[in-house]
Amino acid sequence: MYRAGAAAARSCENRGVSDTWDLIGDAARRARAYLDSTRDVRVAPPPVAVDGLAEFDHRLPDGPTPGAATIEHLDRFGSPATVHTNGGRYFGFVNGGTSPVGLAAATIAGAWDQNAALPVMSPVAARLDEIASRWIVDLLGLPETATASFCAGASVANLTAIVTGRDAVLRRVGWDPAERGLAGAPQVAVVASEEIHTSVRKALRVAGIGTDAILPIPTDLFGRARADAVPVTEGPTLVLLQAGNVNTGYSDPFAEIVDGLDRERCWVHVDGAFGLWANAAPERRRFVSGVELADSWAVDGHKWLNTPYDCGVTVVAHAADLEASMAMDAAYAAAGEGRSPMNLGLQMSQAARAVPVWAILASLGRSGVAELVERCCVHAERFGLLLEAGGAEVLAPPVLNQVLVAFGDDDTTDRVVLGVQGEGTCWMGATTWKGRRAMRISVSDMSTTETDVDRSAAAVLQVWDDVG
Numbered sequence: 422m423y424r425a426g427a428a429a430a431r432s433c434e435n436r437g438v439s440d441t442w443d444l445i446g447d448a449a450r451r452a453r454a455y456l457d458s459t460r461d462v463r464v465a466p467p468p469v470a471v472d473g474l475a476e477f478d479h480r481l482p483d484g485p486t487p488g489a490a491t492i493e494h495l496d497r498f499g500s501p502a503t504v505h506t507n508g509g510r511y512f513g514f515v516n517g518g519t520s521p522v523g524l525a526a527a528t529i530a531g532a533w534d535q536n537a538a539l540p541v542m543s544p545v546a547a548r549l550d551e552i553a554s555r556w557i558v559d560l561l562g563l564p565e566t567a568t569a570s571f572c573a574g575a576s577v578a579n580l581t582a583i584v585t586g587r588d589a590v591l592r593r594v595g596w597d598p599a600e601r602g603l604a605g606a607p608q609v610a611v612v613a614s615e616e617i618h619t620s621v622r623k624a625l626r627v628a629g630i631g632t633d634a635i636l637p638i639p640t641d642l643f644g645r646a647r648a649d650a651v652p653v654t655e656g657p658t659l660v661l662l663q664a665g666n667v668n669t670g671y672s673d674p675f676a677e678i679v680d681g682l683d684r685e686r687c688w689v690h691v692d693g694a695f696g697l698w699a700n701a702a703p704e705r706r707r708f709v710s711g712v713e714l715a716d717s718w719a720v721d722g723h724k725w726l727n728t729p730y731d732c733g734v735t736v737v738a739h740a741a742d743l744e745a746s747m748a749m750d751a752a753y754a755a756a757g758e759g760r761s762p763m764n765l766g767l768q769m770s771q772a773a774r775a776v777p778v779w780a781i782l783a784s785l786g787r788s789g790v791a792e793l794v795e796r797c798c799v800h801a802e803r804f805g806l807l808l809e810a811g812g813a814e815v816l817a818p819p820v821l822n823q824v825l826v827a828f829g830d831d832d833t834t835d836r837v838v839l840g841v842q843g844e845g846t847c848w849m850g851a852t853t854w855k856g857r858r859a860m861r862i863s864v865s866d867m868s869t870t871e872t873d874v875d876r877s878a879a880a881v882l883q884v885w886d887d888v889g
């Protein structure tokens with residue numbers, strides 16, 4: 422028994438190193454082949470490829486299979502069943518593509534296997550976390566005092582910020598929720614745009630506040646909260662606004678709303694999952710003006726910055742507030758010299774998410790990020806013009822990267838969307854906007870070109886012709 426075990430251990434060791442290198446080389450070749458093809462194939466996989474996923478549907482194997490065979494299987498049946506979000510013509514939801522430099526950095530970071538929780542676990546992860554945080558605050562035009570921390574996405578960032586704000590406003594009235602919890606605590610009022618993202622509503626549920634607490638701010642035709650109709654509250658209050666409505670891309674009038682608030686009692690949080698990036702592009706800044714006046718922000722890396730999944734960012738105007746809610750207990754906190762990511766967010770162990778962020782920002786620079794944002798907005802405008810010229814109705818003139826289009830009645834619009842998804846040149850989703858069905862086009866992939874827009878708009882109009 423013992424000998425067999427020792428032999429197995431030895432053979433594992435021997436195999437280990439060279440096998441790992443071979444596997445990585447093989448995976449890189451396969452990834453390269455995939456990326457080379459991603460511009461030329463149907464955006465959504467054909468049904469036959471999805472059927473091929475049955476090849477994964479086996480019992481858990483009783484014994485080992487060589488890694489190379491496993492990766493071969495994954496590529497052979499997995500790759501064809503992907504949605505090509507990084508081929509320039511995927512316009513669904515608000516999904517970004519992949520920055521090549523970000524993916525390359527994530528590949529190296531994967532080999533590093535760093536746990537970014539504490540600087541002592543990874544000096545490089547901690548340093549890049551700190552630098553990327555500073556750069557993001559700077560690029561997004563947020564206060565110099567602000568701190569950014571990396572997490573799984575804007576949903577988690579919204580939750581992190583809402584918990585931080587909840588705790589801060591309660592502490593100001595003499596209640597420490599970290600020790601006393603919420604039972605018996607003063608009521609926290611919530612004022613939120615009626616167009617607030619579903620992930621913010623979920624965050625309120627998870628944070629023990631509940632959605633019944635929401636006092637809605639009515640919105641205008643384009644989904645902007647109306648500054649003249651902000652409900653008045655007493656006591657501790659969270660005010661939840663957004664930069665970039667998921668349908669129209671419009672943002673709330675931050676300065677006007679914030680002006681009317683008692684900042685001592687009110688914590689202002691902005692969900693800017695994609696829209697906050699407008700502040701990094703001089704031509705678009707006016708669409709989010711005043712956004713820097715908030716107390717906290719949620720923004721995504723994996724949408725407009727095109728980081729690999731997953732990456733969101735929580736930004737809080739004062740690090741002390743974030744730490745008051747997110748720091749581990751004192752014993753662990755003491756283990757961290759300097760900035761410790763685990764004390765700035767929900768997770769302890771965590772991927773070094775800042776590595777691809779750092780690489781993308783270092784590579785693009787300030788002007789490159791501005792250009793990426795501006796280019797997507799210009800593509801969105803072009804989409805609107807081309808589809809309008811073809812007879813479609815643009816429901817909100819694009820200001821950022823989102824376009825809403827209707828093709829006559831609701832039924833026809835739905836048929837056009839389904840038809841486009843099946844046709845394969847491009848992919849757009851459907852939504853309901855102010856009671857009407859609409860095609861929602863989001864230009865968030867850095868690799869989209871003007872030709873992609875022209876081809877896609879032509880395909881959409883052709884499908885309309887075919888199904889209309």
Ligand SMILES: *Cc1c(COP(=O)(O)O)cnc(C)c1O
Pocket residue numbers: 515573574575576577618620621663665666667692693694695721733
């Ligand atoms: C996508 C999105 C979210 C949620 O972000 P995830 O990264 O998917 O968690 C929140 N708010 C808005 C406005 C969004 O567009």
